[in-house]
Amino acid sequence: MAKILMKGNEAIAAAAIKGGCKYFFGYPITPQNELPEYMARELHKTGGCFVQAESEVAAINMVYGAAGAGARVMTSSSSPGIALKQEGISYIAGAELPCVIVNISRGGPGLGGIQPAQSDYFQNTRGGGNGDYRLLVYAPATLQEAVDLTMEAFDAADFYRNPVVISADGMIGQMMEPIEFKEAPKRELLPKDWATIGTKGQREPNIINSLALDPAELEKHNIHLKEKYDLMEKNEVRYELYNMENAELVIVAYGTTSRIVKNAIAAMKEEGIHVGLIRPITLWPFPMKAFDAIPETTKALLSVEMSMGQMIDDVKIANEGKLPVHFYGRSGGMIPTPDGIVESVKKVLGGEK
Numbered sequence: 001m002a003k004i005l006m007k008g009n010e011a012i013a014a015a016a017i018k019g020g021c022k023y024f025f026g027y028p029i030t031p032q033n034e035l036p037e038y039m040a041r042e043l044h045k046t047g048g049c050f051v052q053a054e055s056e057v058a059a060i061n062m063v064y065g066a067a068g069a070g071a072r073v074m075t076s077s078s079s080p081g082i083a084l085k086q087e088g089i090s091y092i093a094g095a096e097l098p099c100v101i102v103n104i105s106r107g108g109p110g111l112g113g114i115q116p117a118q119s120d121y122f123q124n125t126r127g128g129g130n131g132d133y134r135l136l137v138y139a140p141a142t143l144q145e146a147v148d149l150t151m152e153a154f155d156a157a158d159f160y161r162n163p164v165v166i167s168a169d170g171m172i173g174q175m176m177e178p179i180e181f182k183e184a185p186k187r188e189l190l191p192k193d194w195a196t197i198g199t200k201g202q203r204e205p206n207i208i209n210s211l212a213l214d215p216a217e218l219e220k221h222n223i224h225l226k227e228k229y230d231l232m233e234k235n236e237v238r239y240e241l242y243n244m245e246n247a248e249l250v251i252v253a254y255g256t257t258s259r260i261v262k263n264a265i266a267a268m269k270e271e272g273i274h275v276g277l278i279r280p281i282t283l284w285p286f287p288m289k290a291f292d293a294i295p296e297t298t299k300a301l302l303s304v305e306m307s308m309g310q311m312i313d314d315v316k317i318a319n320e321g322k323l324p325v326h327f328y329g330r331s332g333g334m335i336p337t338p339d340g341i342v343e344s345v346k347k348v349l350g351g352e353k
Helices: 008-018 034-046 056-068 079-084 086-094 121-127 143-160 170-174 215-235 255-270 288-293 312-319 338-349
Strands: 004-007 023-026 049-052 073-077 099-105 136-138 163-169 176-179 239-242 249-252 275-280 282-284 300-305 325-329
Touching: 004 008, 008 034, 008 073, 008 099, 008 143, 008 163, 008 170, 008 176, 023 034, 023 056, 034 049, 056 073, 056 079, 056 086, 056 099, 073 079, 079 086, 079 099, 079 121, 086 121, 086 163, 086 215, 099 143, 099 170, 121 163, 121 282, 136 143, 143 163, 143 176, 143 215, 163 170, 163 255, 170 255, 239 255, 239 288, 249 255, 249 338, 255 275, 255 300, 255 338, 275 288, 288 312, 300 312, 300 338, 312 325, 325 338
Parallel strands: 023 049, 023 073, 073 099, 099 163, 136 163, 249 275, 249 300, 300 325
Antiparallel strands: 004 176, 136 282, 239 275
16 A cells, blocks of 8 residues: 555545544634645535534544544544543543543643643643543554554544543654555444444433442442543553563653654664663553563663653652653753763763763
8 A cells, every 4th residue: 555645634534534533623723724724624524524613622522522422533632622621521531421531732831832731641641631531542652553553543533432532642642654544453343332323213312421429329430431441451451562572671662752762763763772772652551561671780760751740650650669760851842862961871871872
């Protein structure tokens, strides 16, 4: 299959359509605007419907409605826009409705800037809404991976009846790379007999709601959700191990930052410094087991992020106090450089060799 040169936002949108997305509700915000623009232009050609909502709050509640009717539905935004959607995301998770949410992150806090960042890690993995809920969170490092994961996300959402997040920074959204649309792995999905599509006189009406005033019933529901999240932790963890053999230090990085790290690792290899990389592909569930692959030669861990340090909490949990954990990050739209990473590694290891 011939590869196509596409911009990240448009590639994700095209992948969503190929993944079966029929409805898209969103609102403009940089740096993800090309995604809804592509949907506005192309989704109707496959029998789908694009609606530009009056706000991010409206958009996520439209997603709730379409998901409740059993449709494959997606929304996209960038950091402060995703923040506005958090109440609706909590409702959707509580009501067990499948949908895909794309976050093309930018610098913050607040309105921040429009340059890329990874400072939405907490928002994506901890959930900015209320209550005990979890989201399956994919973090692609290339446009091809973004395409593949987006196509898979709709089946994963349907399988677990849960929102799935594609967490990417503004570089993924704005860069161009050659991609191909491969057949996504298929899951065995159950019929959506819970959907509100009318009874046709053959059954009792379905009711979709996230309100439970009886505390015993609400606790029972939370236990049920926890069992589902436990299943995700068992079956959905993904990660990449890179250059781990005889590593003196192991870097943990995800998304486009991990690509910069690989350049730094190549430069350090020429100097005789052996550095490995653990790259989480799922931010939640976080790949705790990947840390079992750390060799005995490793003296320390270094979390490298486009933030002031958010993933480092999960790195420390996964490390279980076995090794010192250090941090190198840039924020506000500033991007880590290979030279900056090399300098940080040398500092951790005790100076230049």
